[in-house]
Amino acid sequence: MDGGRPVYSLKTKIIRVFLWLFLFLVAALTAFPVIYIIFGSFKKNTELLVGGTNIFPKEWIVENYVKAWESANFAVYTRNSVVFSLGVMVGSIINGSLAGFVFSRSKLKFAKIVFYTILAFMFISVGSVTLKPVFALAVALKMNKSILYLILISVGGGQATYIFLCKGFCDSLPRELDEAAKIDGCSFFKTYVKVIFPLMKPVIGTVALMSFRGGWNSYLLPLVFTMSNKNLRPLTVGVNMLKSAGDGAAAWDIMFAGSVIAIVPMVLVYIAFNKYFVGGMTAGAVKG
Amino acid sequence: MKNKEKPVNANLPKKKKKLNKEGSAALFMLIPCVLFLVVCSIYPIVWTFQWIPYNYDGTRSFYIGWGNIETLFKDKAFWGSVGVTLEYAFWKIVLVIPFSLLITILLQQKLRLSNFFRGVYFMPTIIASAISGMIFTFIFATKNGILNAALIAIGLVPQESPIKWLMSADWVMVAVMTLSVWGGFGNYMLYFTAGMAAIDTEMYEAAKIDGANGVQIFFRITIPMLSPTLKIVLQLALLSAFRDYEAIMILSQGGPQNRSMTMFLYNYYMIFGNSEAGTSAQVGYGAVCSIMAAIIVGAVTAIYLVASRKLDDVV
Numbered sequence: 001m002d003g004g005r006p007v008y009s010l011k012t013k014i015i016r017v018f019l020w021l022f023l024f025l026v027a028a029l030t031a032f033p034v035i036y037i038i039f040g041s042f043k044k045n046t047e048l049l050v051g052g053t054n055i056f057p058k059e060w061i062v063e064n065y066v067k068a069w070e071s072a073n074f075a076v077y078t079r080n081s082v083v084f085s086l087g088v089m090v091g092s093i094i095n096g097s098l099a100g101f102v103f104s105r106s107k108l109k110f111a112k113i114v115f116y117t118i119l120a121f122m123f124i125s126v127g128s129v130t131l132k133p134v135f136a137l138a139v140a141l142k143m144n145k146s147i148l149y150l151i152l153i154s155v156g157g158g159q160a161t162y163i164f165l166c167k168g169f170c171d172s173l174p175r176e177l178d179e180a181a182k183i184d185g186c187s188f189f190k191t192y193v194k195v196i197f198p199l200m201k202p203v204i205g206t207v208a209l210m211s212f213r214g215g216w217n218s219y220l221l222p223l224v225f226t227m228s229n230k231n232l233r234p235l236t237v238g239v240n241m242l243k244s245a246g247d248g249a250a251a252w253d254i255m256f257a258g259s260v261i262a263i264v265p266m267v268l269v270y271i272a273f274n275k276y277f278v279g280g281m282t283a284g285a286v287k288g
Numbered sequence: 289m290k291n292k293e294k295p296v297n298a299n300l301p302k303k304k305k306k307l308n309k310e311g312s313a314a315l316f317m318l319i320p321c322v323l324f325l326v327v328c329s330i331y332p333i334v335w336t337f338q339w340i341p342y343n344y345d346g347t348r349s350f351y352i353g354w355g356n357i358e359t360l361f362k363d364k365a366f367w368g369s370v371g372v373t374l375e376y377a378f379w380k381i382v383l384v385i386p387f388s389l390l391i392t393i394l395l396q397q398k399l400r401l402s403n404f405f406r407g408v409y410f411m412p413t414i415i416a417s418a419i420s421g422m423i424f425t426f427i428f429a430t431k432n433g434i435l436n437a438a439l440i441a442i443g444l445v446p447q448e449s450p451i452k453w454l455m456s457a458d459w460v461m462v463a464v465m466t467l468s469v470w471g472g473f474g475n476y477m478l479y480f481t482a483g484m485a486a487i488d489t490e491m492y493e494a495a496k497i498d499g500a501n502g503v504q505i506f507f508r509i510t511i512p513m514l515s516p517t518l519k520i521v522l523q524l525a526l527l528s529a530f531r532d533y534e535a536i537m538i539l540s541q542g543g544p545q546n547r548s549m550t551m552f553l554y555n556y557y558m559i560f561g562n563s564e565a566g567t568s569a570q571v572g573y574g575a576v577c578s579i580m581a582a583i584i585v586g587a588v589t590a591i592y593l594v595a596s597r598k599l600d601d602v603v
Binding site (some may be wrong): 016019020024026027029030032033036037044048049050051052053077094095096099100101105106108110111114117118121123124126127128129130131132133134136137152155156157163164165187188192213216217218220224236239240243255256259262263266274 | 329409417527551579582586
């Protein structure tokens with residue numbers, strides 16, 4: 001591939017310049033909302049409320065972040081978001097890889113029944129109604145103020161995709177590995193822990209990123225659970241609550257800063273794991 | 289003979305015991321997954337069906353028999369939301385799929401910064417729809433939104449009557465679709481890129497040697513070879529079009545006059561109430577609406593699957 005750039009005719013060159021300009025324009029439009037909100041978060045609230053076409057602030061200030069962090073409870077929201085999304089990630093990895101391994105290897109009839117039930121429920125979407133009974137259950141168990149319950153429900157709600165990814169990957173691992181482990185005296189569970197789990201690294205990377213993103217970005221579930229419990233809210237809910245706080249129009253500065261706090265960590269994770277992310281997503285798409 | 293039989297007999301119970309051990313280990317390992325399935329999938333469905341004949345506002349409930357189902361068939365707002373959902377799904381597919389396919393093909397031309405562009409295009413999909421809904425609320429704001437400011441600055445819109453993007457029934461779907469395309473095309477671009485990578489490059493070379501031009505190559509090779517991917521992508525886009533109501537909820541709350549009220553959003557407001565519109569929860573009726581919504585989604589998916597199979601026979 002390193003054979004240098006191909007030589008193009010003048011006509012092709014002009015076409016390619018126009019193509020490039022088009023792609024650049026699309027990229028600029030795509031990035032615009034994010035750029036706008038980031039620069040906007042350094043504007044004074046008066047400037048935000050007047051509007052105008054300025055992207056850069058007239059006067060750069062960081063008070064919005066200080067206000068959001070200290071008086072608008074964003075320190076707590078950020079901590080909740082981090083705990084929640086890491087919890088969802090760990091739970092999804094453990095549950096997905098365990099179940100994926102069993103569905104791939106076990107000849108148990110019960111396992112097959114469970115697998116096809118999960119498959120069937122993937123096609124039933126009743127929407128947000130599921131949140132109500134799940135919340136009622138939490139109240140009955142006196143767990144409606146526990147972030148652990150929120151994490152578990154989130155893991156359960158998203159488990160199908162991750163189980164399918166893990167099962168698909170396990171199916172591609174040679175069964176001779178299991179047999180060799182068995183001969184060496186490994187039990188079924190030990191085979192999973194010592195042999196298969198370490199080999200599942202690529203798919204676990206994908207599951208980790210997807211579930212972390214899912215946790216960080218989820219909104220309705222934490223919204224329903226934290227209606228009356230401000231200290232459990234993650235960033236997505238915290239930012240949007242400012243809007244309906246009555247003086248919504250006045251709090252644009254905090255909402256801008258809060259949105260940036262909610263976006264930036266995820267964008268950094270994405271930039272750091274970009275290749276892994278894109279590779280994993282497409283692998284899942286081609287298989288699924 | 290006797291000598292041979294003995295070890296077989298001795299082996300049998302041992303083997304069975306081993307299988308049992310493995311089986312019980314497998315059962316044990318499935319406990320979390322089964323619990324999740326019961327609590328997060330089966331129990332909510334059972335719960336939903338249980339409220340069909342009740343008028344339930346979240347605290348008190350009355351038995352009303354067929355009442356909710358009768359209401360459903362007379363509820364213009366619900367069927368209106370079904371119409372909005374289908375309209376939304378139609379525009380989403382018509383706008384997003386060709387656009388992301390075009391972008392994928394342009395990126396294949398190995399232009400400078402292609403990978404950087406791909407990264408930027410995918411970025412909106414990693415942002416929470418709750419947050420992007422909020423950002424677009426700022427952008428589309430009537431008085432101090434930057435979009436109106438820009439349109440006024442270049443003279444497309446008169447200063448005294450800026451476009452009420454989110455407050456007028458004529459424009460709200462434009463705003464909703466803009467957000468939908470912005471947030472979705474990167475995802476489909478990625479699926480198409482994966483599908484394209486699976487096409488044998490020798491095919492393109494052979495076609496070029498035979499004298500095919502770019503348009504011919506696109507319609508005669510790329511599209512047919514991409515059709516399996518296209519089918520999956522269409523199905524995913526269709527399903528996601530029904531499901532992405534989070535961003536709409538924040539952008540326009542389904543308004544004005546229910547113009548952007550999609551089916552699942554309507555159901556959400558039925559079940560949890562809409563504090564901004566001042567309506568309280570009607571859980572029993574919301575359950576009926578949700579079941580109807582599930583049936584509609586299932587029917588549309590089934591129609592799509594049958595149609596795509598029929599299309600397979602033709603092409």
